[in-house]
Amino acid sequence: MRAFWALARRDLTLAFRTGGGGALGVAFFVITAVLVPFGVGPKPDLLSVIAPGMLWIAALLACMLTLDRLFQADVEDGSMDLLALSPLALELAVLAKCLAHWLTTGLPLLIAAPVMAITLSMPGEAYGPMVLALALGTPALSLIGAIGAGLTAGMRRGGVLTAVLVLPLYVPTLILGALAGNAAASGLDPSPYLMLLGAITLACLPLCPLVAAAALRLALR
């Protein structure tokens, strides 16, 4: 466990010292959400309808943008070789890195999302469920993204490919997340969708690190 926390802590430290922590991801998220009214017009009734979906799309783009560095930096400087040989199972190392990734991209979005919801005229009663949906769904985004990042880890320019591989994998999470937000915005009960979102995250928690670690071992060959 000591190794697990050390790795998560190191990734957080690196994120704060070089990438400004989650600030850049949040900035991207905010800018994307702000661009929406420019694209579709400022009518509040229209914006309030598309707000949950737009927030989710902005969230998954923000999450995806930081994915290609998730493993690649460690593969390039040789740290991944040493992690693979360490007593910490590679699957747990992947999980630790996903945790750090979520803390620097997913978690800040939870705080930024209500602010952006105001600008997109989302109905007040939907704020709670929307944040809850993001809290339940964004860990799955980091975990699923790890599979794509693992598959492209050994490539010099894997960025676009990572996106092409990962975005279709995000479809179920996006649909359920937006459904939860929409249900709450139209006064319906969002709990079934929240539960399904939670179920996806719970299933991803053990399975995605397993697959991503297998992909990483390939990249190290």
Place this chain on the structure above:
Amino acid sequence: MWSFANPNKFMRVSGKVLPYTAVLAVLLFAAGLYQAIYVVPPERVQGDSARIIFVHVPAAALSIMIYLAMCISSLVALIWRHPVADLSAKAAAPVGASFTALALVTGALWGYPTWGTWWVWDARLTSELILFFFYIGYIALWDAFDDESKAAPAAAIFCLVGSVFAVLAKYSVELWETLHQPPSLTIGGEENVHDVYHIPLLMMMAAFWLYFVTLWLVRVRMEIRSRRIRAIRLAAARE
């Protein structure tokens, strides 16, 4: 199946099978198309437009079947390092992708006179579209690696992960569709078409399937030959 692990054996057997599947495919296409175009009467509800199922349904059904076959191939390649299995999945992918594209295009063409619009976010069309993205990702992943021995397992992993998420996406799309109230007319009412449609449809399905098998055999043979070319070149570079 294990004897085909030897590419030489695969080449010998596939070379013998190939002419038969090709001829059978041509015959079935001829018979099926004759039935579809001339013999089958207009359908009760959908009229003549129902004739489109003879190309739309086989393409859609095979696009799913081919992905399943790729999954099985990938699993075999990953677990037993079967040296033809990874090439088999690689050879099938472009065929599957083109069937998926066909299913989408014919679906849209069918939708226009039926719904008055080319595209509807109908659960089946949407799932087909997502499947198309998985094919694209699979093919792109193969192409992105310089080293085939690295590309094969990576693509196999993506194929298997993709199958799980394609199923998840299908169910979430269905859930999403029921909440967004789709048009009342669903296309491809295969369930309620008249009995006289069954035999020609089966013939067309078989024809598409044999077309796939023929093309797949040609492509696997091509991939094995390319591997031999590469091996000879490397052997020459070594001397």
Place this chain on the structure above:
Amino acid sequence: MIPQYEEKYVFAIWSCYAITAAVLLLFLAYTLWRAARVRRELEQLDGQRRRAPAKPAREAPQ
């Protein structure tokens, strides 16, 4: 020879058949062309190898 279909479906039906035929035939032609090219290349290489029998495919013990 051309069967008469309902007016509003004629375009959809024939375009579906035409596009399907075009895709299947073009893809087949493309694959056969590529396969033939690969085959020719291999025959050429194998021929060169046969003319130089002193160099076997597997590495000999050094």
Place this chain on the structure above:
Amino acid sequence: MSLSIDNLRCVRAGRTVFSGLSVDVQPGEALILAGPNGAGKSTLLRILAGLLRPDAGDAQFSGVSLTSERVEFQERVLYTGHLDAVKPALTVHEMLTFWADVYDAHHDAVGPAIEALALARLADHPVRTLSAGQRRRLGLSRLALIDRPLWLLDEPTVSLDADSAARVAALARSRCESGGVVVAATHIDLAIPAAKTIDPGSFKLEATEDGVTADDLVLSGDAW
């Protein structure tokens, strides 16, 4: 704690790097890998580290098999590759503390490890400010930090000055004296009394049945 490599075979990108590579290394001995570029020195080290799968053969270290007990084997291995595995944004001390955590070494060992390669002066400097040679020394100070019996060193002394190279050689010597095994691809003399030198690329045997690769299969047999 002896290392025995048995009939190892490796094929990379269709090329047989080596085959039939067998060698025994007794406790306290070193195995020096020599040979020209492409002889398979790095490849052999990565195979012994369990990062690459051999196409045939096995290696045993104190009775643990590389292929069938990979995780147990890796627990005995300490590997340093071409890359230093250091992060520019961390300080020297933080970097080693991290590896101590990951490799379950005691934090008390961090200070001596920094001194072992004369980095004490730089302990609180960020790695960003270090020169290439200093980064190399930081990467190598893991050898003094983590206690494992089988060392796999890939060109450890590249970009090091004579003094630092001597320190690395001394570390390797003391590892051997305490009964460990050092396998190193290096051009300098580590001054280990019991050292064998091999060129992995010189091992080229006819492939055995179980070591047949996909490329061998397509190459064997007649043209189709």
